[in-house]
Amino acid sequence: MKKILYVVIAVSIAISCTEEKKPVQKVSNPKKVISTNKVVLSSEIEWQKLNPARGDKSPLAGTVWGDRKDTVATGFLAKFVDGFSSPPHIHNVTYRAVVIKGLIHNDDPNAAAMWMPQGSFWTQPAGESHITSAKGKENIAYVEIDSGPYLVKPIDKAFENGERPVNIDASNVVWVTSEATNWISVESNAQISFLWKSNNNDGLQGFFVKLPKQFTGEIVSDGEIFHAILVQGELHYTLPQNRDVKILDPGSYFTATDEAIHRVVNETNDDSILYIRTNGDIKVKY
Template sequence: MPYLLRHTVLPLVAVLAITGCNATSAPIEKSSSATETRYEMVLKSEVNWEHLNPARGDKSPSAGTLWGDRNGRQATGYLLKPTDGFSSPPHIHNVSYRGVVISGLIHNDDPDAAKMWMPAGSFWTQPKGEVHVTAAKGDNTLAYIEIEEGPYLVWPAIQAFDNGERPVNVDQSNIVWLDGSTINWLPHNDSENKLEIAYLWGEPNGDQHYGALIKLPAGFNGKLVSEGESLRAIVIKGQPEYQSPDQQQSNNLTPGSYFGADGSSEHKISSNSTTETILYLRTNKMLRIE
């Protein structure tokens, strides 16, 4: 795997080349019954906020878990909410993480690097053991952070080590969106308002987890079908209406809200007539839009 340089904001096509995504793989047949599926949903207004790094108290950004457990051993997704002007001291983490900017501006880089502010919709990764600083600009900065295993800890820079991974910063302007002319499970639509997907990490043609952004156009009204063992979905943009089979009515999801399921699942989603919806999705099988 070629090394990726920290100081360059990379086009997402480079990430696709590295991960070897096969974007045109067909959906995999459903292997479990709907009765085995467990659905869950967390509205952003329901998030329980706490200090990300308790040792720093009020100087630490706030964090709110959406799924999993940051203090446990399992994979976890949570929201990061730093204050305007926040800048961390140089530090490392014991685990690698991925991040997607939801609002505001985030900088994440080597301590001596010039500021590269990533706006909403941008994606970055931070390898464990690498010294870095994280900074924020904006009164309502929010990001989604995901780890493959916990616990998530902050260690001093003096304990730095090289685990072989290299960081990636992808500005939202460099995200490569694919539509139905390339992805055979997306409806093909030649208009400007079309369904699109951008693969961020992993390989969607295998059984391992992968992550992607999916764009639902304004006025979309349909169903997201997952054949995976699990689906985790976070609203990055828009305020879609959402309903799972175990809900009697739909819910309005603001950016930072989460829905998911363990087991093959179906999720009704609709965008309003004027605003597109962007979701970050994590699953381990191909998806379907109906």
């Protein structure tokens, strides 16, 4: 027995002496999050003719994100001169729009004019005949499509796609507070108006966010799609990459392609309104 015991001990000692020591695991620093926040000011928008076939009578278009001439989703600004009125026409794709400046009428060619002011929202179904008119010193609308290209066609190409147009005057926008949604903190005193939600199970939705006067806080977003257009008022936006502060006026835009914190300040004594398109949730914090 003793001999066997000595052999076992000897073998154990030999194994322990030849076994490699495991390196000490070093705790690495957490991965640095690279901010994707981006701002485009209204003054940086490049304008082109929206419908080149109409020459000088064409409204102007300035792409904000995407490419309206390609097949991708796109957001762009449309600018109309005072007194503009289009001939009856159709579009090959459905679009949504928000009045940024001036007064816009968009309806059936035989409908009485309903002038929608800043902060109004409308949709135009693909294939439906309509006219668009504008009046005011400066008339700008934000237009977005889920896929392109965005084309203007004559009414003899009209077709029925099953959708119906929506026209919501700014005075008819329904606002909710933190009592009705957890997207807004109680302290922020912000409000939200849910406008539309996609039926394609992609999570896309669009809504207004109203930030009160003297608001200082954050809009936290978690979607990989996030587009925000300033519709009304003025905001100071701080870029997290370099702490640079951008002053946003109506038509200015900010975005992110990942989870992000958007730090904004409303130094004015009037409300500021944003239109947001995203496939995630947001949280407005004071």
